[in-house]
Amino acid sequence: MTVDYDFDRIISRRGSGSIKWDRFPNLDPFWVADMDFASPPEVLEAVHQRAEHGVLGYAHPHDGLVDALTTYMQKRHNLEVNESEIVHLGGLVSALSMVARAFGKRGEQIMTCTPIYPPFLGVQNDAGMQCISVPHILEDGAWGFDWNAMEAAVTPQTKIFLLSNPQNPLGRVFTQAEILKLAEFCERHDMILVSDEIHCDLVLDEVATPHVCAAGLPEHLQNRIITLLAPSKTYNIAGMGYAFAVIRDDSIRRKFEAARGHMLPEINCIAFYTAEAAYSHGEPWRQALVAYLRKNKDTLTAFVRDNMPDFKVPNIEATYLAWIDCRSLDCKNPATYFEKEASIYLSDGSFFGAPGHVRFNYGCPHARVLEGLEKIARVLA
Numbered sequence: 001m002t003v004d005y006d007f008d009r010i011i012s013r014r015g016s017g018s019i020k021w022d023r024f025p026n027l028d029p030f031w032v033a034d035m036d037f038a039s040p041p042e043v044l045e046a047v048h049q050r051a052e053h054g055v056l057g058y059a060h061p062h063d064g065l066v067d068a069l070t071t072y073m074q075k076r077h078n079l080e081v082n083e084s085e086i087v088h089l090g091g092l093v094s095a096l097s098m099v100a101r102a103f104g105k106r107g108e109q110i111m112t113c114t115p116i117y118p119p120f121l122g123v124q125n126d127a128g129m130q131c132i133s134v135p136h137i138l139e140d141g142a143w144g145f146d147w148n149a150m151e152a153a154v155t156p157q158t159k160i161f162l163l164s165n166p167q168n169p170l171g172r173v174f175t176q177a178e179i180l181k182l183a184e185f186c187e188r189h190d191m192i193l194v195s196d197e198i199h200c201d202l203v204l205d206e207v208a209t210p211h212v213c214a215a216g217l218p219e220h221l222q223n224r225i226i227t228l229l230a231p232s233k234t235y236n237i238a239g240m241g242y243a244f245a246v247i248r249d250d251s252i253r254r255k256f257e258a259a260r261g262h263m264l265p266e267i268n269c270i271a272f273y274t275a276e277a278a279y280s281h282g283e284p285w286r287q288a289l290v291a292y293l294r295k296n297k298d299t300l301t302a303f304v305r306d307n308m309p310d311f312k313v314p315n316i317e318a319t320y321l322a323w324i325d326c327r328s329l330d331c332k333n334p335a336t337y338f339e340k341e342a343s344i345y346l347s348d349g350s351f352f353g354a355p356g357h358v359r360f361n362y363g364c365p366h367a368r369v370l371e372g373l374e375k376i377a378r379v380l381a
């Protein structure tokens, strides 16, 4: 049976306590990474059912959730994962901070490549560390790693590499060869490799660019790999706060868990159930979503090419985020410029370590994507 999901439906989010819509109530928001779609019906049903129980005390990851996670790892990633290798988390940004505190000391370094999701450039502060950022390079229209620059920048004090794959904001899905080369780079320099794969179920063409899960890399590399996953981006449940890590190696898993300290709250009792429902029943919805996002991506790419010829959008392979090169504007903060001139709110590249760019969130009804792009085009005209 095929079900039609209505991704065209405009749902008013103003006044719903949404960061995206209510932080800047006078601006049209295309910034923070959540989508303007309702979550799958089964996920919403899980919220109702759990709430109807009436008692909302401290929560334990129930068997249904653990089954859903191990089945998800099996079906989507073709990996056998034991319950003992899973660490339940209330979010991934705090997990990045846990990694810094678990594996880094004051004065040591974390390496990452820019442009990158801003917290990757900030979590080193939680452990008194420093950040070494190496720019990604654009070669033949595809973003990649600058291996020479990374080798030149790494030092004996560099302890952690933070990877976003699929990459936010570039939308790249790194190949098996790239991920393996990166893991070997980390092995050579004795670094922990953190692979944040929060966007891995939003690959727009899984045949052309299959996602490579770091938890599936060869066993001898797993003693330095932490893989971070979540249903939050895909099923639009970021506000619930649930994510998980897969850590094969007992010793690094224990160190990671110890870094929780007393700083992280318990995980939301409803979030466990929405995560279970998303992974157990959300697949048809996810496939329809990805097809819809592909259409939005094609519209955006064509619109920029036809109406903003001086701007550039290299090929987007995943996510609902477009990284637009606006350096032709010759303006330091293009997002601020569009905010003033077009009353539209975009994410500014400077937060990602690459000024002169904006990130446009096209995880919204198609008509809204066009509306946003037209506002930008009118200003440029």
Ligand SMILES: Cc1ncc(COP(=O)(O)O)c(C=O)c1O
Residues within 6 Å of the ligand: 033, 090, 091, 092, 093, 094, 117, 164, 168, 196, 198, 230, 232, 238, 242, 243
């Ligand atoms: C790469 C990446 N990691 C982590 C997060 C946020 O994760 P969480 O909401 O679980 O802290 C985002 C959100 O956009 C992201 O893009």
